[in-house]
């Protein structure tokens with residue numbers, strides 16, 4: 001089979017790039033190893049309730065905002081079922097250290113006013129924080145869907161989050177309020193760049209949304225658009241080799257035996273996995289290969305998904321984020337301590353509005369904790385199951401987490417009807433990540449070159465897209481899909497079309 005463009009992986013990055021290219025008349029095919037498309041966008045169900053495997057809320061989807069404009073251009077925005085979170089509180093932050101709680105509001109002015117009421121003596125620091133948030137976001141051209149060059153970003157790229165918070169003289173309590181949802185970017189006091197915090201936080205402050213009916217609707221709608229433009233998704237096609245011929249990729253060879261030839265290949269999978277697929281490793285410089293292969297990954301996570309007894313637990317139209325001590329030091333406390341944090345996401349019962357039908361509870365865990373089972377594999381295509389020791393470990397983790405959650409939210413344990421637990425291995429096997437890490441390669445402000453990638457590679461017809469280039473998350477990956485598409489059609493042309501749509 002020969003196509004103009006073959007995309008490896010049907011995560012958001014792969015699907016959105018496919019739609020944007022197909023819309024430009026390219027003959028695009030997407031190869032997905034799983035039956036379900038979407039990667040991290042996958043939803044699943046048990047006990048008749050729908051759960052999101054990863055994406056629980058999305059920012060910047062209000063009319064005129066960046067993701068709204070991108071999704072609108074891709075033809076999916078009007079088909080998404082969305083619910084805006086509480087304007088006065090999209091994220092509740094609970095600091096375990098002093099048991100204080102803060103409500104983060106949507107809209108930057110409202111956000112700062114509300115913080116001022118919690119910290120009346122720190123209004124200057126809050127004002128400066130808001131200014132730097134806006135200033136940083138303004139320096140990322142794609143965040144604003146405008147032309148610009150990399151030097152703009154470089155002006156703010158090497159600021160460290162923890163240093164900025166100190167420089168604005170935010171008290172420890174204010175710092176906790178501002179970074180209490182650091183699980184959104186796996187924030188770390190010594191590594192996280194301010195820009196990563198700023199782009200992610202600002203997008204949710206602008207507007208925060210849940211996908212009612214599951215995040216899987218995003219991939220479903222993208223698939224519909226792709227088909228409408230003549231593109232194809234081949235499922236159950238795991239690429240096992242990218243055949244190098246004459247300095248270029250000639251074809252993708254799948255475990256099924258099928259071969260897909262193309263003029264261009266775009267990889268939506270981790271760059272480490274992409275390199276491992278190359279039939280001729282020497283095509284890339286060893287320095288580059290080593291840099292990518294050794295790049296540290298973000299921390300892993302465990303998710304406890306709970307179906308609640310009907311009409312027992314009130315629905316919260318916001319998320320709860322608890323940190324045991326300092327949100328930016330939480331990762332360092334692992335593996336000696338668990339849990340060091342948790343976030344609770346509620347789903348409303350549509351039959352009984354005002355009540356929650358389910359909750360998902362997410363917490364950090366080291367992916368290494370599952371090393372004993374790293375050679376086992378389990379998903380719907382290969383449901384091999386894992387041994388009793390794994391099941392017991394998983395159950396004890398869930399129990400330990402729920403013991404801590406129940407201290408503040410006893411109703412969740414009391415009214416649990418049924419429960420399923422996802423570990424880093426579940427994420428690895430269902431979403432195709434390396435070890436079940438949360439967001440791919442870790443961003444480290446001390447080694448920016450180490451953790452920065454571009455969509456173009458040294459192989460002339462191989463490109464990268466997805467969360468490892470630039471920024472993770474629905475917004476970050478969508479922005480990168482614009483860059484990947486622009487590699488083929490030009491950025492000015494593409495932005496003009498998006499902005500006029």
Ligand SMILES: Cc1cc2nc3c(=O)[nH]c(=O)nc-3n(C[C@H](O)[C@H](O)[C@H](O)COP(=O)(O)OP(=O)(O)OC[C@H]3O[C@@H](n4cnc5c(N)ncnc54)[C@H](O)[C@@H]3O)c2cc1C
Pocket residue numbers: 008009010011012013014031032033034037038039040041053054055056057058059237238239240268269273301362427430431432433437438439465466467468472473474475477
């Ligand atoms: C637990 C968790 C919670 C999250 N919560 C949020 C949230 O609330 N909001 C938010 O915005 N973001 C969230 N994120 C981040 C966000 O989901 C991701 O950054 C984003 O969806 C990644 O998209 P991607 O295009 O990079 O690819 P991925 O989603 O990683 O998809 C890659 C695809 O490639 C396929 N693949 C892999 N190898 C092969 C192969 N050899 N051949 C063929 N196919 C292959 C995989 O099966 C997969 O379908 C969360 C992530 C996690 C893990």
